[in-house]
Amino acid sequence: MAAEQKKTLPDIFVEGAKKGWNVGISSIIPNVLMAFVLIHALRLSGLLDMLGVVFNPVMGLFGLPGQAVMVLVGAWMSMGGGVGVAASLYAAKILNPTHVTILLPAIFLMGAQIQYMGRLLGTAGIQGRYYPMLFGISILNAIISMIIMRIFA
Amino acid sequence: MSEEKKESCETQSVKVPWTGYIALAFAVVFFSGLLASQKGWITAFDFNALAGKFGVMKDAAKATFQGQGGFGARDGFMFGFGLLPSVMLALGMVEIVDHLGGLKAAEKLLTPILRPLLGIPGIAGLAMVTSFQSTDAGAGMTRMLRETGCITENEKTVFCAFQFSAGGTVTNYLASGAALFSFVTVPIVLPLVLIFVLKIFGANLVRLYLNRFEKESV
Numbered sequence: 001m002a003a004e005q006k007k008t009l010p011d012i013f014v015e016g017a018k019k020g021w022n023v024g025i026s027s028i029i030p031n032v033l034m035a036f037v038l039i040h041a042l043r044l045s046g047l048l049d050m051l052g053v054v055f056n057p058v059m060g061l062f063g064l065p066g067q068a069v070m071v072l073v074g075a076w077m078s079m080g081g082g083v084g085v086a087a088s089l090y091a092a093k094i095l096n097p098t099h100v101t102i103l104l105p106a107i108f109l110m111g112a113q114i115q116y117m118g119r120l121l122g123t124a125g126i127q128g129r130y131y132p133m134l135f136g137i138s139i140l141n142a143i144i145s146m147i148i149m150r151i152f153a
Numbered sequence: 154m155s156e157e158k159k160e161s162c163e164t165q166s167v168k169v170p171w172t173g174y175i176a177l178a179f180a181v182v183f184f185s186g187l188l189a190s191q192k193g194w195i196t197a198f199d200f201n202a203l204a205g206k207f208g209v210m211k212d213a214a215k216a217t218f219q220g221q222g223g224f225g226a227r228d229g230f231m232f233g234f235g236l237l238p239s240v241m242l243a244l245g246m247v248e249i250v251d252h253l254g255g256l257k258a259a260e261k262l263l264t265p266i267l268r269p270l271l272g273i274p275g276i277a278g279l280a281m282v283t284s285f286q287s288t289d290a291g292a293g294m295t296r297m298l299r300e301t302g303c304i305t306e307n308e309k310t311v312f313c314a315f316q317f318s319a320g321g322t323v324t325n326y327l328a329s330g331a332a333l334f335s336f337v338t339v340p341i342v343l344p345l346v347l348i349f350v351l352k353i354f355g356a357n358l359v360r361l362y363l364n365r366f367e368k369e370s371v
Contacts (some may be wrong), residue, residue: 141354
């Protein structure tokens with residue numbers, strides 16, 4: 001306890017910064033790398049253009065190009081993945097700053113649901129019959145956020 | 154110990170799922186470099202193509218260490234690595250705010266408004282504040298609240314609906330979201346506020362549904 005009280009603010013900051021380093025190395029970099037590779041593979045294979053055409057009508061409702069659907073798919077698997085896909089599509093000049101702004105809250109609102117199904121719903125012991133409703137609401141939240149962000153962006 | 158080893162030596166007939174052979178064939182092609190000289194969609198299955206390229210200093214005045222025009226795994230790594238300074242700064246500051254009692258203050262302020270806001274008792278305030286930082290810790294605390302009878306089954310479901318959309322909100326937004334902040338055209342607090350509003354909105358849809366169709370016998 002005495003040692004606890006002696007910690008100075010810089011010490012505390014460094015502790016938090018270490019947590020940031022660990023999150024970065026164990027989660028952000030692997031997820032972002034996965035997203036960049038995925039997008040690159042989709043581009044090389046021509047699937048990205050195809051997705052762009054197929055999803056253009058739907059994503060167009062939110063003022064986004066069709067390829068932006070990959071940001072949402074990536075986010076659904078992991079938030080870092082969604083962010084990585086968005087950054088990679090931005091680097092490829094498929095998304096512009098306005099598109100990224102529209103997508104930003106949605107990446108989190110429907111983010112990492114595949115993981116959180118076990119880590120949150122499983123841990124807390126939510127009854128299985130509620131899962132579809134909870135998934136649906138998160139996706140609804142993401143859709144509403146894109147409609148609202150379109151006004152601000 | 155030695156017997157165990159013996160046993161593992163004797164049971165040599167391994168069952169291979171059919172996917173194993175396909176995966177192996179894929180790996181051979183993927184790493185062989187045979188596709189490197191090809192053009193078009195097939196290069197998506199070449200190791201070197203996916204490893205990509207580091208960016209270069211095309212425009213030295215504007216390029217960061219990530220360079221410009223990179224792609225694939227190499228560009229993704231540099232981009233991800235470039236995020237670490239802001240993540241470390243953000244989590245360092247959060248740690249200080251927590252140390253000085255900032256999170257306790259948030260908990261205290263939240264407690265009286267949880268009932269009107271989400272229909273859950275104020276005692277869930279700590280679990281809620283925790284869930285903004287860590288999805289896993291929030292989930293664990295929510296389970297404890299239910300097990301100790303502090304919240305009902307319906308309240309737990311509503312609370313989890315709140316946590317499920319944008320879980321670990323603050324940490325994830327500051328850590329992962331930081332990658333996009335430099336391109337965003339609005340103040341970065343605006344998307345965060347919208348996230349919180351929609352979290353509350355979504356949880357209330359669940360609250361309405363449960364109140365209407367699954368009333369708990371008190």
